[in-house]
Amino acid sequence: MESFLLQATLYLFAMVIAVPLASRAGLGSVLGYLIAGILIGPILGLSGSEMTDLQHFAEFGVVMMLFLIGLELEPRALWAMRDKLLGLGGLQVLLTLAAVAAIAMAFGQPPRISIALGMIFSLSSTAIVLQTLNEKRLMQTKGGRSAFAVLLTQDIAVIPMLALMPLLALPGARALAKAKEGADHPVAHFIESLPGWGVTLVTLGAVLFVIVAGHLLIRPMFRFVHAARLREINTAMALMIVVGIASLMYLVGLSPALGTFLAGVVLADSEFKHELESDIEPFKGLLMGLFFITVGAGINFNTVLAAPVEIAGLVIGLVALKALILAGLARLFNVRGKDRSLFTLGLAQAGEFGFVLVAFAVSQRILPGVLAERVLVVIALSMLITPLMFILHDLLGKLRRDEGGPSPDEIDEQGPIIIAGVGRFGQVVNRLVTMSGFRTTVLDADLKTIQLMRTFGFKGYFGDPTRPDLLAAAGLAKARVLVVALDDRGATTRLVAYARRMRPDLHIIARARDRIHVFELYRAGANDIVREMFDSSLRAGRYVLENVGLSEFEAAELEKIFFKLDRAAVRDLAQVWKPGVPVEQNPDYISRTKELNAELETAMMERFSRREDSEADEPAKTKG
Known part of the structure; x- marks a missing residue:
């Protein structure tokens, strides 16, 4: 102890x-x-003999991380990524595996060892890459989402790799490994003893159980536990879900991380989603930190010192090879600019599942001990330099200015309401609408604003909202409402005019900076136009009336009258306003403004006079 x-x-x-x-x-x-x-x-x-046990314990950090990522992905969002999962991710695994295997055979390794090395080095570090992407708020960029798709494909690919790797062992060695595995793991031995169709049914049954349990069992259990109103029991329930599903996946030979990711996707639309996140997040953070510490502590520097040039050459060669393949795939799948460097440099290392494959390959007598030791050191060192690769990406971004600036995000969800611009005006609109239960697609050209939104749990996409291709991707053709809340008045007017041309039936709500801008937007085709300072000024005026003797009801009534008449006046003035002519040089505009001001003042005074008359009659009624 x-x-x-x-x-x-x-x-x-x-x-x-x-x-x-x-x-x-x-x-x-x-x-x-x-x-x-x-x-x-x-x-x-x-560090002592406890390091191996700590590594197994810390791997639950990766499991919990994928569970939390699954909670952020609804099934339809995952389905929308199918092209990247099968295309981008699948090609990365196959091309890297083939390239590493070919190079290994060129250096004299047998085909079975070369293929095993290809499997091991085709994987990247899910833990380090996703942790860094989240820290730097790069997950929602096109490069970040492409990297996530590849990492998810790699995690899925671990399953067939573990299934196929025993076929690479020599028959005698395979028999010895199978006998040892059966002695150590009776449940695994039982499943292994089943016929092929039996193993398949058990595997599919485990996946089906996770999906059904997520819909039919976990939610009622959470309601039952939540009724106790004890935070520690809610936390225990969340941990039980993750640990239980990971154990089930381990027993049937599947990746525990993949199983919990699937459970997270199933629970993504649950009412307990945010509670699960808050309960799991502290444990995930600590275990992920412990995992990275065990990786650093597990580096055998004696192996490095015995052949420093060779080890350095292997690490540099591996990173360069993977970066070359990733750069080619990025070009093929139209990942450009900073997103390409993020994608290429971020995934160029080996991964933590490589440790699992190395241990399995040794147990199957595929990799000799000396070679396995060097492979482990190469994996660890490549993971060690990954943060430096991200730093290099940041430096490249500062030194180089891409054509047209950063690439816009890839929009994977379309809501019935598009909000263009999410500054101090648009963010209030977005919060009101989303908290009322409606889905929005938020666009903004300020990357820092979008990143800040994501920090507080709101989803948005980086890109210029006035670009036709970005509007099309956001779902302009099917949207019901477009809210234009840009700071640039010229861009606002252009966007309203374009949207009206494309969609004559679309309801457009636009933010105006002043009365002249209202006229411009009126002509451009906006349905509802909101002057950014008008409503707040009305509220301030109402407070003034309340504090000089009027009741709250009377002040509110006068505010409504002023709002109604001023709105009608603005529409009237829009008919005599002339574009490009200053209002002080437009006699018709000046004359009509004076008439409308007089009408507004008369209406307000009539309402005030009625109030005074009613107060004067009150004592007489009381006396009578």
């Missing part, structure tokens, strides 16, 4: 020191965790 407490204190101390320092230096938390692990393990030698 004392040893466990000392080790726990050591790892927590390393976290709270190394990670904040790395974050302040702009290196990111992942590199901080890796550095902490290197200090604990290879440099100070403070």
